[in-house]
Structures are given as C-alpha cells and as structure tokens.
Amino acid sequence: MRIVGLTGGIASGKSTVSNLFKAHGIPVVDADIVARNVLKKGTGGWKKVVATFGEDILLDNGEVDRAKLGQIVFSDPEKRQLLNRLLAPFISRGILMEVLKLWIKGCSIIVLDVPLLFEAKMDKWTKPIVVVWVDPKTQLQRLMIRDESMEEEAKNRINAQMSLDLKRSKADIVIDNTSSLEALHEQFQKVLTQITKPLTWTEFMLARNGALLALFSTFVSVAIFKKSA
Numbered sequence: 001m002r003i004v005g006l007t008g009g010i011a012s013g014k015s016t017v018s019n020l021f022k023a024h025g026i027p028v029v030d031a032d033i034v035a036r037n038v039l040k041k042g043t044g045g046w047k048k049v050v051a052t053f054g055e056d057i058l059l060d061n062g063e064v065d066r067a068k069l070g071q072i073v074f075s076d077p078e079k080r081q082l083l084n085r086l087l088a089p090f091i092s093r094g095i096l097m098e099v100l101k102l103w104i105k106g107c108s109i110i111v112l113d114v115p116l117l118f119e120a121k122m123d124k125w126t127k128p129i130v131v132v133w134v135d136p137k138t139q140l141q142r143l144m145i146r147d148e149s150m151e152e153e154a155k156n157r158i159n160a161q162m163s164l165d166l167k168r169s170k171a172d173i174v175i176d177n178t179s180s181l182e183a184l185h186e187q188f189q190k191v192l193t194q195i196t197k198p199l200t201w202t203e204f205m206l207a208r209n210g211a212l213l214a215l216f217s218t219f220v221s222v223a224i225f226k227k228s229a
C-alpha cells in the first residue's frame with residue numbers, strides 16, 4: 001500500500017488538493033475530520049478536554065465551542081500544546097482506523113491529509129510527502145478571507161505551525177499554490193502521474209492483495225514441503 005502524505009500550512013490549499021485526489025478516485029483520510037470526531041460530545045477526547053479546559057468551553061448543547069477553544073489555544077502556545085497532547089492519541093488511533101478500513105477494502109494508493117504531519121511526526125508513515133506551499137502574504141490573505149478573521153488572529157494560527165519553508169524543505173513533491181486555481185490543476189496532473197506510478201515491491205506486499213498473496217504462498221510452500229518430507 002502506498003500512503004501518500006499531504007500537508008502544508010493553514011489555508012495553503014490542502015483541502016483544495018485533497019478534493020482533486022478524491023475527484024480522481026483516490027481515497028483521502030482527512031485528519032481535520034478525524035480531529036472533529038474525537039472532540040464530539042461524550043467521546044473520550046471530549047471528556048479529557050472538558051476535564052482540563054472546564055465547562056466554559058462548551059455550548060448550551062454540550063458540544064465544544066470550537067471558536068472559543070480556538071481563541072484560547074491559538075493565542076497561548078502552552079495551552080495549544082496541552083490540547084495537542086490530550087487529543088494526539090485519539091487522533092492517531094482515528095487515522096489508523098481509517099487507514100485500516102481502506103486496507104481491508106483493498107485500496108492500493110491512499111492519501112493522508114494531515115496539517116500537522118511533520119509536527120506530529122507522522123511523516124515516517126508516508127511516502128512520498130506532498131507539501132502544498134504558498135507565499136506568506138497570499139496565505140494570510142486567503143486565511144483571513146476564508147475564516148473572516150482579523151489579521152492578528154490569522155497570524156496566530158499561521159505561527160502555531162512549523163514554517164511552510166521548513167515543510168517545503170522536507171517534501172518529496174512541492175505544489176506551489178501561490179498562483180491561480182488553473183495553475184494548481186496543472187501541477188496536480190503531474191503529481192497524479194507521479195503518485196500513481198506502479199507500486200514498488202514493498203508497497204505491494206504492504207497492500208491487502210500482496211499480504212494475501214504472501215499468506216497463500218506460505219501455505220502452498222508448507223503443503224509442498226510436508227508432502228515431499
């Protein structure tokens with residue numbers, strides 16, 4: 001199985017790229033969705049977060065007030081690290097379960113869309129790693145427009161992540177999303193060709209069909225050995 005890592009900075013265009021992967025039939029595991037699920041009312045993550053940050057972060061219906069929690073953690077690095085530590089085990093488990101479901105289905109190429117792929121050290125599980133890069137000015141503008149946020153709030157969110165230049169230096173493939181959507185689509189076609197190359201032998205053995213083939217070959221070898229012994 002080939003597990004492609006997709007990462008970048010906040011509002012650099014990961015979701016836009018992941019939608020292109022999905023449109024081309026490549027399944028995507030979205031860490032933001034997993035992170036939302038592990039914070040739903042009554043879950044293990046919700047209990048930990050409420051016990052630590054208090055009931056003030058809850059809405060009337062008992063769900064976490066995400067805007068309020070966001071304001072707290074994106075303006076205080078210690079509180080953000082605390083939240084990260086609380087949720088990390090639930091998020092990793094959630095991602096693993098999604099990957100397992102796709103493995104059982106027999107998918108041979110999948111994409112993990114994880115904003116904090118490097119920060120959470122999940123990069124070791126993915127190859128190749130695609131970084132969606134954007135220049136800092138465009139990133140800030142797009143973030144403020146999309147989230148209807150003020151400059152300070154948007155900058156806090158950007159600064160909460162590893163710099164995009166450092167992420168770019170760790171990438172196998174870089175998509176520069178500073179320009180138009182048409183330019184993005186053009187680059188995407190090249191990336192698609194690269195990531196859909198035939199699987200390596202190791203990737204094949206890690207995929208469901210490869211593992212089943214290995215198991216079947218072992219049974220046949222044992223049977224032949226027993227018969228001839």
Ligand SMILES: CC(C)(COP(=O)(O)OP(=O)(O)OC[C@H]1O[C@@H](n2cnc3c(N)ncnc32)[C@H](O)[C@@H]1O)[C@@H](O)C(=O)NCCC(=O)NCCS
Pocket residue numbers: 009010011031032035039066067069070073080083084087091114115116117157160161
């Ligand atoms: C603080 C929360 C409640 C704010 O929710 P909100 O709906 O405003 O933002 P959302 O979850 O849609 O995230 C938007 C983007 O913010 C960035 N981001 C989210 N969490 C973090 C974090 N802990 N550190 C740095 N950047 C982050 C990501 O680029 C993400 O794509 C939420 O982001 C959260 O629970 N974060 C902790 C879980 C986490 O690490 N998520 C990232 C998945 S790897």
Ligand SMILES: Nc1ncnc2c1ncn2[C@@H]1O[C@H](COP(=O)(O)OP(=O)(O)OP(=O)(O)O)[C@@H](O)[C@H]1O
Pocket residue numbers: 008009010011012013014015016017032115142143146177178179180181182184
């Ligand atoms: N090439 C582009 N030209 C203009 N706007 C773009 C381009 N690419 C993305 N956008 C817009 O920029 C915003 C951020 O993009 P997107 O939501 O894909 O980023 P993201 O990396 O997934 O963000 P997050 O980390 O918050 O999940 C969106 O409003 C999107 O429509």
